[in-house]
Amino acid sequence: RNKGERVHQTCCNKGTREVAEDVRERWETSDHPVVQKIQDINETIFEETATAASFREIRRRDPSFSLSDFIGDVQEMIKPVLTAYSKGDLKTLKKYCTKEILERCEGERKGYASQGMFFDHKILHISDADVRETKMLGSAPIILVMFRTQEIHCIRDKEGQVTEGGQDSIRTVYYQWAMQLMDSDELPEEESYYAVWRLREMHQL
Numbered sequence: 001r002n003k004g005e006r007v008h009q010t011c012c013n014k015g016t017r018e019v020a021e022d023v024r025e026r027w028e029t030s031d032h033p034v035v036q037k038i039q040d041i042n043e044t045i046f047e048e049t050a051t052a053a054s055f056r057e058i059r060r061r062d063p064s065f066s067l068s069d070f071i072g073d074v075q076e077m078i079k080p081v082l083t084a085y086s087k088g089d090l091k092t093l094k095k096y097c098t099k100e101i102l103e104r105c106e107g108e109r110k111g112y113a114s115q116g117m118f119f120d121h122k123i124l125h126i127s128d129a130d131v132r133e134t135k136m137l138g139s140a141p142i143i144l145v146m147f148r149t150q151e152i153h154c155i156r157d158k159e160g161q162v163t164e165g166g167q168d169s170i171r172t173v174y175y176q177w178a179m180q181l182m183d184s185d186e187l188p189e190e191e192s193y194y195a196v197w198r199l200r201e202m203h204q205l
Contacts, residue, residue, distance in 0.1 A: 050134075098180060140180050142179065145178075149172070176202070180199075
């Protein structure tokens with residue numbers, strides 16, 4: 001090709017890219033109902049694929065997995081876990097949680113104790129747990145569960161005097177838990193022969 005042809009082709013390629021980028025931007029920002037419907041379908045397909053992948057892995061590791069049984073198990077562990085966490089009871093937490101939660105709890109308790117803060121919370125009510133999402137964290141299946149509690153919020157100093165809240169201070173707290181299906185090599189030998197879920201992350205509001 002001569003120089004003029006190359007310049008012409010370059011300009012055409014540049015123009016094509018600019019047109020494509022303009023079309024893509026208009027598509028992504030369009031408020032046309034048909035376009036939005038297609039975008040919703042695409043997002044749903046990808047979400048379902050991620051969910052399906054995590055459930056396939058769960059079934060591979062535990063062919064007898066039951067979502068209703070899983071929810072029942074989570075429901076039963078909520079009160080002992082929250083109570084143990086507020087007291088810094090690592091021995092109890094080890095039965096239900098990963099090392100990430102144990103390390104977080106230990107660090108928080110030491111930090112609060114150094115400031116003379118000791119929690120005296122009490123759980124009055126726990127709502128039904130609800131599964132919100134399943135996904136993979138690396139090679140580990142994760143199920144996100146949400147629930148809410150009503151709790152007495154009370155913080156005392158080292159002499160036992162109330163410094164925040166009190167026995168009549170009731171709060172509604174929303175929790176999101178990430179439950180992880182553990183690999184057999186991450187468990188004690190006596191637990192490595194069956195599927196075990198542990199609390200991997202906890203957020204509250």
